Amino acid sequence: MLMNGLRKVYVVDYQCWRSAVDFKDETIETYMATLLVEMTEDSSTQTSTSKVIQAISVAIACHSLEIQLSHKALRKLCECLLVTINKTNKSVVELEPVKRLVNSDKLKKALTWIAKQFTSLRYVKDPSWMYCLPLVHLVFGLCTPFEEKTNATGHADDKPRWWGVAEIQDVVAFFKSNKNKSVM
Numbered sequence: 224m225l226m227n228g229l230r231k232v233y234v235v236d237y238q239c240w241r242s243a244v245d246f247k248d249e250t251i252e253t254y255m256a257t258l259l260v261e262m263t264e265d266s267s268t269q270t271s272t273s274k275v276i277q278a279i280s281v282a283i284a285c286h287s288l289e290i291q292l293s294h295k296a297l298r299k300l301c302e303c304l305l306v307t308i309n310k311t312n313k314s315v316v317e318l319e320p321v322k323r324l325v326n327s328d329k330l331k332k333a334l335t336w337i338a339k340q341f342t343s344l345r346y347v348k349d350p351s352w353m354y355c356l357p358l359v360h361l362v363f364g365l366c367t368p369f370e371e372k373t374n375a376t377g378h379a380d381d382k383p384r385w386w387g388v389a390e391i392q393d394v395v396a397f398f399k400s401n402k403n404k405s406v407m
Contacts, residue, residue: 252290255281259292259299271307275317275358278303279325282333294347297340301354304337306361313369318361327362331390334359338391341398348401352394363390 230246233239240246258281262274269277278300285292292300307316321330338352338359360366388395 247288247290251284251288252292252296255285255290256293256296256299259296259303262303263299272317272320274303275306276321276324279321279330279333282337283325283329286333286336287329291343292340294344294349297337298349298351300337301351304334304358305354306357308368315357315361315368318368321358321362330362334362335390338394342394346403348398348403350398352391352398356388359388359390 229250230243234243234246240249259278262269262277281300282304284290306318308314309316334355337355341349341352361368
């Protein structure tokens with residue numbers, strides 16, 4: 224609703240941009256990229272939980288508004304989504320607040336969307352999407368923190384779940400087939 228109002232004022236009424244796409248590209252994408260850079264700076268005083276929740280918010284917004292982030296911004300977004308463990312409590316620090324604050328379906332779609340964005344990077348092999356894997360595993364219910372490993376690997380299954388990437392199988396296939404040099 225807010226976006227529609229801003230678009231109407233700046234694109235339609237005052238014609239500050241030629242189209243809604245230009246408006247989105249120059250404002251929202253720039254804002255999201257700047258926010259991600261600030262979140263990953265060493266001087267950031269954010270807790271890991273607030274960083275993950277803010278990154279999830281960016282991911283959900285980008286997914287729902289169809290915002291194409293730059294390669295650098297995608298890397299920063301994935302970096303912010305890496306969860307941390309608390310060995311003493313045998314838990315993932317950010318998991319409970321994320322479950323409390325974020326709609327599970329939207330989060331699943333946003334995490335899948337992030338990983339798939341890396342398939343558009345034709346000239347670079349970037350493993351940054353793997354920062355999201357622990358959160359993907361937890362959100363999709365593939366494992367729980369500190370659970371005992373199982374012997375049931377299911378390597379021959381039609382939908383391989385043993386590595387926890389069934390939902391992003393096309394991303395893994397693209398990454399494996401990409402012959403470009405890996406960057407990190």
